[in-house]
Amino acid sequence: MALDTLLEKYGRIGLGGEGVLRTVGRGDEAREVIDEALEQGIGYFDSARVYADSERYYGSVWRERPEERARIFQTSKSASRDRDGALRDLEESLGRLETDHLDLWQIHDVRNREDLQAISGPNGALEAFVQARESGKVRFIGVTGHHNPAILTEAVESWPVDTVMLPVNPVEAVLGGFLTSTLPAARARNIAVIAMKILGGSHYLHPALPGSAEDLIRFALSFDVTVAIVGCSSREEVQTLAGVKQGGAVPAEAKKVAHIKKVFEPYARKLAFYRGRETLESG
Secondary structure, eight states: OOHHHHHGGGOSEEEEEEETTSSSSOHHHHHHHHHHHHHTTOOEEOOOTTSTTHHHHHHHHHHHOHHHHHHSEEEEEEOOOBHHHHHHHHHHHHHHHTOSOEEEEEEOOOOSHHHHHHHHSTTBHHHHHHHHHHHTSEEEEEEEOSSOHHHHHHHHHHSOOSEEEEEOSHHHHHHOSIIIIIHHHHHHTTOEEEEEOSSTTTTTOOTTSOOOHHHHHHHHHTSSOSEEEEEESSHHHHHHHHHHHHTTOOOOOHHHHHHHHHHHGGGHHHHOTTSOHHHHHHO
């Protein structure tokens, strides 16, 4: 079964692993966010080995509510570039999440050619990811990146991944690269696309810029993405996210998309803070 088809049952909206989840010592607040997401019917849950205590927060919920873990789609990521380091990350992630498998495990934050070579070379992390998928410890594998579109596109075109996570927002619609090269390359190989950086770490929710959180989520959904994820720090923020889901996750209308893109255009290079300087200078 294609991953796109499988993910349809979880919906096009997911909880990101940042926000309050990317903290230490805020377990009560984190559990409120996770509980609210479950109550609102969100089924896709993002995390990463390096996201502070994000995995531990999830694990504390799944330990008490294993029936919920069984019905949701749990993801995580490893930033290790070598095989042994990635396998250690996987075992630690499984332990922290208190689960026996991941639904999706992703090669985290691929930035440059050195990353590509280390990951795909002898004893590189890619070997660990393929091995984990073959053993059943993970169901699907993916790659993530927000630094350099050309590098992420090369990974998508050459690695045996099931998913790619990339930034989808008005800045990217202006600059091109991730949305004009990486996304089509992924779709050409039937690779599922996970949208991130939708609110720009909330920097795009500024009075000088157009659109609410809901508008920006719907903006992201206007592109050919499988799932759009947003990190949340309160029940209210989860409810905003869930409101888009419950509304059928309808994409923004073309007129609205064009308006938002036009207003962001003068600020796009400055607001692409997550990209590498060398990428912006060469653009």
